Amino acid sequence: MNRNVQYMLLGLGAAWLIMFIYVVLITLRERKLRKELDRVRRMVENPGK
Amino acid sequence: MFLRQVWTIAAKDLHSELRTKEAWNASIAFSVVILLLFSFAFDPSSEQIREFSGGLLWMTYAFAGALVLNRSFARELQNDCLDALIASPVSSAALFVGKALANFALLFAVEVVSLPVFVLFYNVPWGTGQILPMLLVMVLGTWALTVIGTLFSALTVNLRLRELMLPTLVYPMMIPALISAMTITTNVLAGDPMGFGLRFLVGFDIIFTLLSVVFVDTVLVG
Amino acid sequence: MREKIIIGLAAFAGALLAWNMNTIFTALPDELNQGAIYRIIYFHVPANILGMLGFGLGMLLSIGYLITKDLRYDALAASVTEVSLVFASIGLATGSIWARIIWGVWWAWDYRLTSWLVCWLIFGGYLMLRRAIDEPNQRARFAAVVSTLGSVNAYISYMSIKWWTTQHPQPVLTIRDGGGMAPGMEAPIYWNLLALACFSAILVMVRTRQEAIANEIDTLRRMAHAQ
Numbered sequence: 054m055n056r057n058v059q060y061m062l063l064g065l066g067a068a069w070l071i072m073f074i075y076v077v078l079i080t081l082r083e084r085k086l087r088k089e090l091d092r093v094r095r096m097v098e099n100p101g102k
Numbered sequence: 103m104f105l106r107q108v109w110t111i112a113a114k115d116l117h118s119e120l121r122t123k124e125a126w127n128a129s130i131a132f133s134v135v136i137l138l139l140f141s142f143a144f145d146p147s148s149e150q151i152r153e154f155s156g157g158l159l160w161m162t163y164a165f166a167g168a169l170v171l172n173r174s175f176a177r178e179l180q181n182d183c184l185d186a187l188i189a190s191p192v193s194s195a196a197l198f199v200g201k202a203l204a205n206f207a208l209l210f211a212v213e214v215v216s217l218p219v220f221v222l223f224y225n226v227p228w229g230t231g232q233i234l235p236m237l238l239v240m241v242l243g244t245w246a247l248t249v250i251g252t253l254f255s256a257l258t259v260n261l262r263l264r265e266l267m268l269p270t271l272v273y274p275m276m277i278p279a280l281i282s283a284m285t286i287t288t289n290v291l292a293g294d295p296m297g298f299g300l301r302f303l304v305g306f307d308i309i310f311t312l313l314s315v316v317f318v319d320t321v322l323v324g
Numbered sequence: 325m326r327e328k329i330i331i332g333l334a335a336f337a338g339a340l341l342a343w344n345m346n347t348i349f350t351a352l353p354d355e356l357n358q359g360a361i362y363r364i365i366y367f368h369v370p371a372n373i374l375g376m377l378g379f380g381l382g383m384l385l386s387i388g389y390l391i392t393k394d395l396r397y398d399a400l401a402a403s404v405t406e407v408s409l410v411f412a413s414i415g416l417a418t419g420s421i422w423a424r425i426i427w428g429v430w431w432a433w434d435y436r437l438t439s440w441l442v443c444w445l446i447f448g449g450y451l452m453l454r455r456a457i458d459e460p461n462q463r464a465r466f467a468a469v470v471s472t473l474g475s476v477n478a479y480i481s482y483m484s485i486k487w488w489t490t491q492h493p494q495p496v497l498t499i500r501d502g503g504g505m506a507p508g509m510e511a512p513i514y515w516n517l518l519a520l521a522c523f524s525a526i527l528v529m530v531r532t533r534q535e536a537i538a539n540e541i542d543t544l545r546r547m548a549h550a551q
Contacts, residue, residue, distance in 0.1 A: 057359040064364040064421040093544040100551040274445035317469045
């Protein structure tokens, strides 16, 4: 039964881990996009730079 | 009118293929090599070969077929032939069905030639009662592979990562049809009834043919 | 306004999840034959339901793009499909861990598992395809085609336990003419489904906004190069 409980925790842990990894990926992506947006906005406002 | 366009496209493709026989030679050679290699991997004389005879055969057909199907639209890229075809009065649906029929004929011919090789190498017991069911499953399964392969050939033709994206997209899509064809073939070669797989394969063929004909215009023209 | 919705949803979902976890772990007894491991069902089933529905929704949104040519449909479709792929991954992982105890193997090649894995591969290919195409309209068109064909496979996966004899358990939920669960054990599935659906709504909203930002970057970049 102990192995049973172990695997149940493993299963729930796996589910949350996958979700967590995805949220981290989304956050990193958001940061990268914001930086790129600022960079391109500056490029447009200062042509020739 | 539609049928005449389909026929023209199919004849053009088959004609150009018969002239060079590139894909034909490559496919036949490849299927024989695969069957040979698999015979080293598994002992062909054992009884267990019966269980995955269908799987073996259709893996061979799928890989050999990829050689034929990949080139289907890619061969039109030279000299802007693809643009000319799209701009011509031939509808995208007719273009697709014509190419699919040509591919089907080619692939079916490769399979018919490979089948005796398979029967020979793997000592598959063969009775005359099995010919018709075998042909039926070959027709249905090959049509499924052809439709999916031709549609995705059209989709990936202009992508810069074509060589990577085509197998990535096509093989998962083919798996349900392949599995059905495999189980039916194993049943046929063992002399058992074909089972639910037959109805599934027919339904799969119908649905994917309809979807492909509907979507090919979106893919080629937009 | 948008932030308020997200925070509100997150709070609601979090509270619901916490309450439901309490029910699952303290109030419910262990299942007779399976022991403690059966509680995985409370994540496995909702995740897969969300995955399947999400793939179907992505298909409808893609068709919405094809009809209206409005790229916002495409952005929404991509977000929904991506989040559904994450839930499908959770479903596959939790199912595999459950199977290790109950069946003794990590994986089995029955029709339900195989067809769901195929779905996962197809929609993984969908995301790869989107990365490979730069032009937004072409990307949206091709993604729509792959999404529709992939959704056929999602339907096959859904019906697979009816059409074939599978190792995967038959329907037990009462909404799908099952009814094999003890009283009180079925409700937490639906509560978890609601909580996870709220989470997925948040993820989709965030993701869709990222698509909009990416499109804006594209436009601005083109403007900058044109100057």
